Amino acid sequence: MPEYEAVIGLEVHAELLTQSKMFCGCSTTFGAPPNTQTCPICLGMPGVLPVINRRGVEYAIRTALALDCTIAPVSRFARKNYYYPDLPKAYQISQYELPLSEHGHVAFVLEGAEKRVGIRRVHLEEDTGKLVHAGIMEEAESSLVDYNRCGVPLMEIVSEPDLRTPEEAAEYLRHLRAILVYLGVCDGNMEEGSFRCDANVSVRPKGAAELGVKVEVKNMNSFKNVQKALDYEIRRQIKALHQGEHLVQETRLWNADQEITLSMRSKEFAHDYRYFPDPDLVPLVVEPSWIAGIRRNLPELPEATRRRFVQDYGIPEYDAGVLTASKDLAGYYEACVRGHHDAKTVSNWVMVELLGRLNKDGKSITQSPIAPERLAAMLDLLAKGTISGKMAKEFFDEMYASGSDPADLVKKKGGQITDAAAIADIIQSVLALHGGPVAEFKAGKQPAFNFLVGQVMKATKGKANPKVVNELLLKALQNA
Numbered sequence: 508m509p510e511y512e513a514v515i516g517l518e519v520h521a522e523l524l525t526q527s528k529m530f531c532g533c534s535t536t537f538g539a540p541p542n543t544q545t546c547p548i549c550l551g552m553p554g555v556l557p558v559i560n561r562r563g564v565e566y567a568i569r570t571a572l573a574l575d576c577t578i579a580p581v582s583r584f585a586r587k588n589y590y591y592p593d594l595p596k597a598y599q600i601s602q603y604e605l606p607l608s609e610h611g612h613v614a615f616v617l618e619g620a621e622k623r624v625g626i627r628r629v630h631l632e633e634d635t636g637k638l639v640h641a642g643i644m645e646e647a648e649s650s651l652v653d654y655n656r657c658g659v660p661l662m663e664i665v666s667e668p669d670l671r672t673p674e675e676a677a678e679y680l681r682h683l684r685a686i687l688v689y690l691g692v693c694d695g696n697m698e699e700g701s702f703r704c705d706a707n708v709s710v711r712p713k714g715a716a717e718l719g720v721k722v723e724v725k726n727m728n729s730f731k732n733v734q735k736a737l738d739y740e741i742r743r744q745i746k747a748l749h750q751g752e753h754l755v756q757e758t759r760l761w762n763a764d765q766e767i768t769l770s771m772r773s774k775e776f777a778h779d780y781r782y783f784p785d786p787d788l789v790p791l792v793v794e795p796s797w798i799a800g801i802r803r804n805l806p807e808l809p810e811a812t813r814r815r816f817v818q819d820y821g822i823p824e825y826d827a828g829v830l831t832a833s834k835d836l837a838g839y840y841e842a843c844v845r846g847h848h849d850a851k852t853v854s855n856w857v858m859v860e861l862l863g864r865l866n867k868d869g870k871s872i873t874q875s876p877i878a879p880e881r882l883a884a885m886l887d888l889l890a891k892g893t894i895s896g897k898m899a900k901e902f903f904d905e906m907y908a909s910g911s912d913p914a915d916l917v918k919k920k921g922g923q924i925t926d927a928a929a930i931a932d933i934i935q936s937v938l939a940l941h942g943g944p945v946a947e948f949k950a951g952k953q954p955a956f957n958f959l960v961g962q963v964m965k966a967t968k969g970k971a972n973p974k975v976v977n978e979l980l981l982k983a984l985q986n987a
Contacts, residue, residue, distance in 0.1 A: 530557030549658030551596030576611030593636035601632035625667030820850035846883025
């Protein structure tokens, strides 16, 4: 209903790519047998003392700088107290009143318009364990708990409620994920839970200043599900308001199978968690020199890379957006362009042929069986006329299947036939065999010409240069 608008804010939790946990030396490797990467510290045994992971702090600072946040010279960790089976200490070490950084932003382009979303804070905390339910959570008769994830460094990125549509929310997440992956601080794997999102959403009459009743939506493990869950929840709230129902502040879970949100619990307030400074951890002091050193080593971020691709390589905005979706993909494309001068041709082959095949096989660009240098070499052969467009597709298929060198394929299969005399001889043989089509062409029937071109290409097994074939065949027919 156009008289309502949604107000959306996102809380993103990103697991940091450190080798050890946030406050102990246990491994963070994903996929280890349950409860094999734990110790008295991450399990909260009496008398243990946590120690802050310096690399985790560095990664959070790197992220905060990339998001244009202000780094606090002094921040501190607090205990967020609540009981849940995946939290062995019955509290989570997080940051509350004095976070590591605040007041940043993310900007992105959606449907030709730039959108700027404020970042309220970026702070550090520890992850919880993981519950494994026997069936779906709402109906499970039992659950098991794996504490391997407990204590893994977690960075929470809280946006301002600046998003208005599910599409904006999904694009914000894609852009934020790309930034984290470019920075090398998070692998962005939503399926494994290393990049997770909770959404706070409310609706209000369009143009109103006061916010509506906020609902938190959890359990969204893909960009598609985030968009679907928000779309459903916005419609649910608008329908309720339109019918005069009373909305309540609560936490709801997204059920991807039924594509609905389900009520989980009434929403807690900050005072329900009884935050207080962690007595075992000293305040975190970040020296300006440390911040300056991290800033100097920041990589080029996706938006800057996208603009550079458009300016330096002259490719369309759409191509640049696709090719900078990940740092590895952008690197692959640039490696190809270094080997082949036609940047647009490279983008076409990478986006359509290579990504199409990789997506079909469920592979990423890092798993490509075709090295960028070899794809560039094949495109050089195509540009020089050594191979035809049809042969290029055949070469690509064989390179994808076996990783073959295109130069070896030329030696093995032969290149494109460009010799005019050889093609002319083949044309004469074709004309001698197909007198009917020759007569049809002379009678003004153009399809006959296309048929004869096909016969010449068939006789040369697709290796004849199509341009030369067309020119010589037309001459031969005019003289016949």
